[in-house]
Amino acid sequence: MTELLANVRLIDPENQTDQIGWLKIEGDKIAGLGVGGAEGGTDCGGKCLAPGIVDLGVKVSEPGERHKESFASAGRAAAAGGVTTMVTRPDTAGAIDTPEQLEFVQRRAASDAVVKVAHMSALTKGRSGREMVEIGFMLDAGAVAFTDCDRVTTDTKVLSRCLTYARSVGALVIGHPQEPGLSDGAAVTSGKFATLRGLPSVPAMAERMALDRDLALAEMTGVRYHADQISTARALPALERAKANGLDVTAGVSIHHLTLNELDVGDYRTFFKVKPPLRAEDDRKAMVAAVGSGLIDVISSMHTPQDEESKRLPYEEAASGAVALETLLPAALRLYHSGEVSLAQLWRAMALNPARRLGLNAGRLAPGAPADLVLFDPDAPFVLDRFALQSKSKNTPFDGQRMEGKVLGTWVNGTRVFTG
Template sequence: MTLYLQNARIIDPEAGTETVGNVILDGGVIAAIGQASAPAGAEVIDCDGKCLAPGIVDIGVKVCEPGERHKESFRSAGLAAAAGGVTTMVTRPDTTPAIDTPELLEFVTRRAAEVSPVRIRHMAALTKGREGREMVEVGFMLDAGAVAFTDCDNVVTSTKVASRCFTYARSLGALVIGHPQDPGLSAGAAVTNGKFASLRGLPGVHPMAERMGFDRDMALVEMTGVRYHADQITSARTLPALEQAKRNGLDVTAGVSIHHLTLNELDVGDYRTFFKVTPPLRSEDDRLAMVEAVASGLIDIISSMHTPQDEESKRLPFEEAASGAVALETFLPAAMRLYHAGAMDLPTLFRAMSLNPAKRLGLPQGRMAEGAPADLVLFDPDAPFLLDRFTLRSKSKNTPFDGQRMEGRVLATFVGGQQVFRAGE
């Protein structure tokens, strides 16, 4: 089917432009941009001046298959992603059991392809069981389709084991995704150190724990030459080290979660566990520093870090509650907070949400260009709504934005030129 999307406000993160025009989707790709009339037989969709951008490529989504399908399945995550304008999910291996063998990777790949309306690519564990002792079979996992290797927030404590993993990954050209955090300092922490943590009587971790973990990883990157991506940079103290690593020519990129760009440590309020995430929410100064780092391009990627938790895991005292928040459907409206605040324009946002993650993983998505995959999101950046967590398509409802006024509604999502979501359906 040929689609003719007319009168769209086209967001091009590669060129950094916003233009009004028409887009033709045919054969699963963007066939033309700017053509004045619809091809014969094409289905015409009037975008009514709303924004048309490359679909979001979301690195770091947790789907709880295998082991915890009651929290999130590939089907429910896929539906949530489509409703949120996420056209490619890159899933984490911190499942039960961890994705650490080619057989498990092939299983989740098959399951995802059967039930998800959006594209799903998978990361694999860096060490067996994410236990930091024995490296996975990196070559076989690459052959099975792994796009990156990570132990997620289980930091490999042995520098010798980490160096072996990095060296082997380098020899095969594999991307390693690290979680910059000193595990000794951050163990048992629920919030960021400071006056607020003290007043609430909650165990905290100093932001320097992130800097220390990042410094160790950068030494290993310098030693091994591995391709490295830091999943979440959340502290201003880490930014000079990141800038130095890039200046030194290391193959390093960095990400930040949408929650660390739009929330701060005070949002925890009276022990609201939906605001408990990993790393913990930081100070307002840190948040503003992260926003500036994304706007300048120092931080390359924004991700949802979608982490479903059931009610039983969250309805506990703050210190005991599970960390994480769902974010597939709230990713875009939360990002619109940055746009409406004047912190960055839409091409800059989609550079970090679509173009850069696709480029880092070697995927063809994330571009608004002729010949690029027709993975697109049509959205109204100004549409207001009150978020009700029970309307979310994720099985788990642990969003920190419940009851909040938000702006930005996804109107339609296209994957491979096929419409997989339409608002109101």
């Protein structure tokens, strides 16, 4: 198959350019692209064409909780949101910690999802923080990274052994920088708002304390380390020092911590309960600036489906998490429309950097690269209706909000898997 997309704004995260041009697809690859007009082909009306989003940290609730999200429903949601590669977390009902479990989710994803899926493995068996998984075997089976997600290993000796072994085989370890004692049972961030609402809270310092420990271990072991979510300004200087010292360290932030703050919780609205909790406005602004400067490398949805029963509870008892595969792109465009981050900078963090960190062939607009693409109108307005989402779970904090940015088409390996 050959397809020519003409009169498009090419968003190139590798060269940090945004210009009108054309792109040609042949088979499953980008055959060529250029600036200016092109004869024939499909006139895209000056809409934006970018590499498909590589979403690092998606939870698909298979095995164990398919009623919340399946690979089929998550794949449809991803395609509708311009996500062409989902990188899934191992925090399922039965943790993904053996080659057999990894093979099961690989088969299910390959047969059910319309987008590409890469899988992460647990770092310790059962995500319990006591015994290392067979990292070498899991790498051979196809795991792209190792993480216990939000279950932070408290035994530093166990963690250091895991990192040392991961370093010896070149594995990427993803940490969750939250000091577990301080953050246990917390529902919001400490401060005036938490006090007024009478909710259990965690100080912002808990994030820096945990990050400091992880960075010290990364320095000691030489491991490839990625912090899944940085959400407080206090943590940024430590990250900056680690990078300046030459450590192989990167960091991510969730779209919710870039676009929402603690006041959005309002009158105990549980759809705004995420982990880590929403932060102060000053923290949010610091995260946006860090994305713009490149200090924070990756923006992800941290897609976490929860059913209605687990959200319709008192705020401190409700489950944490929000679905975000379909809202990642329009929410990220809020930063573009506010003039804080360019489209090329956004796609550097949402496509190029996560692909590079995981060693995936994705996230680029270049001849020979996979034709994983998203065509979108950044200015198209709409009001989000959570019941129109493709995900089985509908727990989005953006329900009823005015947003801008609609996906018009998504291609995976040159095949169009979504038409908006």
